[in-house]
Amino acid sequence: MTRTAIAAMGRTLGPAVIEQCRALFEQEQQALMQRVPAAAVDRCYGDHPRQTLDLYGTPAGAPVLLFVHGGGFRVGDKGGAHDWQNAAVGRMVAEAGMLGAVMNYRLLPDAAWPSGGEDVLAAFDWLVANATGFGGDPARIVLVGTSAGAVHIATALKLRHDLAAAGLVLLSGLYGCTPLDDRDLPYYGPQADYAARMPLDALVDTALPLLVACAEFDPPRFQAEFLGLMSARLERHGAMPRGYIASGHNHYSMAMHLGTDDRRLADEIVGFIGQHCA
Numbered sequence: 326m327t328r329t330a331i332a333a334m335g336r337t338l339g340p341a342v343i344e345q346c347r348a349l350f351e352q353e354q355q356a357l358m359q360r361v362p363a364a365a366v367d368r369c370y371g372d373h374p375r376q377t378l379d380l381y382g383t384p385a386g387a388p389v390l391l392f393v394h395g396g397g398f399r400v401g402d403k404g405g406a407h408d409w410q411n412a413a414v415g416r417m418v419a420e421a422g423m424l425g426a427v428m429n430y431r432l433l434p435d436a437a438w439p440s441g442g443e444d445v446l447a448a449f450d451w452l453v454a455n456a457t458g459f460g461g462d463p464a465r466i467v468l469v470g471t472s473a474g475a476v477h478i479a480t481a482l483k484l485r486h487d488l489a490a491a492g493l494v495l496l497s498g499l500y501g502c503t504p505l506d507d508r509d510l511p512y513y514g515p516q517a518d519y520a521a522r523m524p525l526d527a528l529v530d531t532a533l534p535l536l537v538a539c540a541e542f543d544p545p546r547f548q549a550e551f552l553g554l555m556s557a558r559l560e561r562h563g564a565m566p567r568g569y570i571a572s573g574h575n576h577y578s579m580a581m582h583l584g585t586d587d588r589r590l591a592d593e594i595v596g597f598i599g600q601h602c603a
Contacts, residue, residue, distance in 0.1 A: 327587070328573035336544045338576060346578045347410065353585040354409040361416035364459060366405060370428070370451035371444065373435075378428040378448055379403055379412065380459050382419030388491065388602040389452055389461040390418040390594075391426045393445060395472025395497075395580070398512040403427040413584040414469065420584075421595050424461035426452060430477065438513050438522050441473065442480025449481070449490065465602040469494040469594065471580040472547075476500075479524035482531060492534035492601045494594055495554075497576055501525035502553025503546050529557045535566035536597045538590070542575035569593050 327349055334342050365380040378391075392414040394401040404412030404427065415425030430436075430444035445468065453463040468490050470478040475498025482488050499509075501523025505516055513519055528535070535558075539551035555565045571579045571590050583591050 331542060331573060331575050331578050334542070334575055336542050336575065338544065342575070343577050346575070346581050349578070350582055350585055354413050357413055357416050357420075357584045358406075358409045361419050363405060363412075363415075364419075368451070368455075370448045373431055375429045375431045375435075376444060376447065377403070378426050378451070379405055379415065381412070381415035381425035381427070382423060382460070384419075384422055384424050384460040386462050387423045387460060388465040388467060388598050389424045389426060389456050389463070390415070390598065391428060391445075391448060391452060391466060391468050393428060393430070393441075393468065393470035393474030393477050395470075395474050396432070398441070398473050398509065399433045401429075401432070401473070403429045409584075410581060414580065417584040417591055418595070418598075421591075423598065424456060424459055426456075426461075433511050437511065439480050439484060441477030442482075442484050442524075445470075445477045445481040446485055446488075449488070453489075462602075464489075465491045467492045467494060467598050467602065469496070470498065471496040472498065472576065474498075476524070479528055482533070483524040483527040486527060486531070488533065490533060492536065492597060493531075494536040494538070494597060495528075496538045496579055497540060497543055497547045497551070499523075499547070499550050500528055500554050502550045502557070506546070525554070525557065528554060529561050534597070534601045536569065536594065537566055538569040538571060538579070538593075540571045540574040540576055540579040543579075544576060547576060567597060 475495040
């Protein structure tokens, strides 16, 4: 039934589709929110009011997952005690025995490129310095982002080629395989700067483990970005990175359903972390 409902939404983006997706997962995510309270909230990793993160789980020396939400560079929130969206990813990995961290970052119009990547690096550095106090292993941090969050993780790698993460999980991001959409000009700046600012080369070159995913009902641009990155990695390295297509999901539901009984993507992410954080 969930697949049928998501398929009926088509491949369009916007608030109405987000609300339809939220309704599909509301009951299960409310239950998860009750099962897994936050271990710490609004920890500041920078001076801006948006530079905060929440922590989930009470592990002992376990890997850390840092989740970076989407929102088209304009909106989005880490959620928390009163909103399960995005926070559910931290709760999901907490139930898997890890430390989950879910961050906010600066948004338009206050911050443009490369602010998102800078914020990911600042949050990562905060976890390196502080994860041990919450039961996490600062040497085993995996970055997971969806949509704009995946862009920001990739940008962080562009800014810091020697990023000491254990792995990167990129869900439906934009990496530089397709033309710039005019909607994103406020973030990236002029069209002439777009190619130099995109993180494709950093992702193609990196030796960090990658898990790259898109959704069956993603808009074509996001699917083209997925295929473009996989193809570029194949050409450069003779092998594709670990990849996943979330069948039955769209651009929003792919991250939003994490923590529900549909464990296909969750198991892929947890398996990826286990493979590279043993």
